[in-house]
Amino acid sequence: MPDRSRPAPLSVVVAGGGTAGHIEPALALADAVRRLRPDATVTALGTERGLEKTLVPKRGYALELVPPVPLPRKPSKDLLALPWRVLRSVRRTRQVLRRVEADVVVGFGGYVALPAYLAARLPGSRIPVVVHEANASAGLANKVGARHAAAVAAAVPGSGLDGPVIGMPLRRAITTLDRGALRAKARAHFGLDPDAPTVLVFGGSQGARSLNEAVAGAASALGRAGIGVLHAHGPKNTVEVERVPGAPPYVTVPYLERMDLAYAAADVAICRAGAMTVAEVSAVGLPAIYVPLPHGNGEQRLNALPVVEHGGGELVEDADLTPEKVAELVVPLLTSGERLSAMSVAARRTGHADADETLARMVLDVVEGAESPGGTMGGVVRHEGNER
Numbered sequence: 216m217p218d219r220s221r222p223a224p225l226s227v228v229v230a231g232g233g234t235a236g237h238i239e240p241a242l243a244l245a246d247a248v249r250r251l252r253p254d255a256t257v258t259a260l261g262t263e264r265g266l267e268k269t270l271v272p273k274r275g276y277a278l279e280l281v282p283p284v285p286l287p288r289k290p291s292k293d294l295l296a297l298p299w300r301v302l303r304s305v306r307r308t309r310q311v312l313r314r315v316e317a318d319v320v321v322g323f324g325g326y327v328a329l330p331a332y333l334a335a336r337l338p339g340s341r342i343p344v345v346v347h348e349a350n351a352s353a354g355l356a357n358k359v360g361a362r363h364a365a366a367v368a369a370a371v372p373g374s375g376l377d378g379p380v381i382g383m384p385l386r387r388a389i390t391t392l393d394r395g396a397l398r399a400k401a402r403a404h405f406g407l408d409p410d411a412p413t414v415l416v417f418g419g420s421q422g423a424r425s426l427n428e429a430v431a432g433a434a435s436a437l438g439r440a441g442i443g444v445l446h447a448h449g450p451k452n453t454v455e456v457e458r459v460p461g462a463p464p465y466v467t468v469p470y471l472e473r474m475d476l477a478y479a480a481a482d483v484a485i486c487r488a489g490a491m492t493v494a495e496v497s498a499v500g501l502p503a504i505y506v507p508l509p510h511g512n513g514e515q516r517l518n519a520l521p522v523v524e525h526g527g528g529e530l531v532e533d534a535d536l537t538p539e540k541v542a543e544l545v546v547p548l549l550t551s552g553e554r555l556s557a558m559s560v561a562a563r564r565t566g567h568a569d570a571d572e573t574l575a576r577m578v579l580d581v582v583e584g585a586e587s588p589g590g591t592m593g594g595v596v597r598h599e600g601n602e603r
Contacts, residue, residue, distance in 0.1 A: 224255060224256055225252050225256070226255070226315050226316050226318045227248055227317070227318065227319055227321060228259075228311070228319070228331065229244060229258070229259050229323070230260045230321070230325070230327045231322065231323030232262050232325050232326055233262065234325065235266055235491060236349060236491040238259075240384040240491070242386070243387075244384045246274075247384065248579070250572070251572070258278075258311070258315045259277065260278075260327040261281070262326055263280055279315075281330060282300065282304040283300075284300050284326055284330055301330060305334045307330075308327075309337060312342060317335075318343075318585070319343050320332070320344045321345045321346075321347065321578055322344065322347070322356070322360050323349065328357065329355075329360070331360075333359075344360055345365060345366045345368075345577060346368070347367075348376050349490035350370070350514045350517070350518060351518050351520070352375065352513070352517060353376050365585065366378065368573075370494065371490075382569075382570030384570045384574050385494060385568075389475060389499060390569075394479045397475070400479070401476040401477070401479035401480035404473065404476050411443040411463035412441070412443070413442065413443040413445060413463070414484070414485060415446075415480065416445070416446040416484070417447040418449065418487050423449070423506075425533050426485060426506060427446075427452055427454050428454075429536045429537055431446070431538075433538040433539075433545070434459075434465050436546065437462075437546070438465065440550070441462065441463060442549055443464055444464075444466065446465065447471045448467055478495070482555060483548055485503070485504045485541070485545070486503055486505065487505070487515060488506070488515040488530075489515060493518045497563065503522070503527070503528040503562070504528065504529050504530075504544055505530050506533055507533065527565055528562060
């Protein structure tokens with residue numbers, strides 16, 4: 216336990232490893248904390264197999280690896296091994312928290328969040344916890360963490376956790392993106408037609424086979440309508456596209472390193488409906504056709520619903536996404552500038568551009584409360600965010 220009687224830089228530990236949907240909001244929060252408290256140090260918890268091994272060091276933050284604790288959805292051998300895995304990971308996580316003299320743990324769900332929450336609560340640690348839930352349906356790790364958290368926040372309504380809705384913490388490169396100003400640069404960067412209406416297709420970091428097949432199958436119809444395409448098919452996938460002579464380019468790439476330029480290049484997106492995807496696409500005001508992943512507990516559909524209900528996008532079930540459906544939706548949409556403009560405004564209105572700093576201020580409030588007599592440990596901080 217750190218000696219709080221002496222002045223020391225603020226030490227924040229973020230736990231959100233595994234997927235970009237957990238890592239990116241954690242890093243956006245880290246950036247916001249550093250803007251508000253330049254003396255702060257931020258340490259990220261992660262695992263050997265998560266994307267954080269690349270993303271965290273690239274953003275300039277320290278990464279500490281702990282054993283992952285995947286939570287089985289069904290009875291299995293993995294479920295029998297769960298208590299041992301939790302114990303091993305909690306021990307390692309506690310060592311990290313002690314070494315960095317953590318003042319607060321901020322969890323975003325995922326494989327490292329549960330051991331972080333438990334390690335913070337151990338006798339001799341008692342480090343305050345802040346929980347942020349990205350999805351419309353809270354995961355098990357965050358449900359456990361929220362029980363004794365000093366503060367809880369959610370990205371969207373209806374998560375099942377008791378806390379304000381503040382939105383998803385996003386990178387400033389996204390929340391301050393001026394798509395119009397970057398359009399020419401973005402089109403040139405990807406080799407797209409500078410003037411043709413353009414659709415952006417992506418299915419997450421690994422791509423999505425159903426999106427790949429449906430949009431590639433619609434290539435000739437899109438080309439004949441004068442529509443260009445930027446299609447990220449995933450590093451392990453390929454797509455075959457029928458080229459139309461004289462049509463705008465249909466550009467295929469394995470992965471998009473510059474999502475900011477991809478958003479700026481596009482007039483509409485066809486994408487999954489993960490929490491991070493929905494948050495970024497709506498924050499930049501990009502109209503979208505959301506195709507929820509047809510697995511899990513239906514949280515992707517719930518993620519997209521607020522944007523769709525406000526007119527910022529459309530929802531298509533994965534089984535209904537065919538080449539004919541793509542052409543039926545995209546061609547009229549991209550030939551109606553008035554409708555596109557209205558959808559763009561509606562999408563942006565559902566976003567929370569300041570969620571990163573709102574959450575950062577919640578974290579700082581919790582630390583200040585924990586350091587004062589009768590602090591916030593064991594009770595939830597009610598912070599005034601942009602609740603909707």
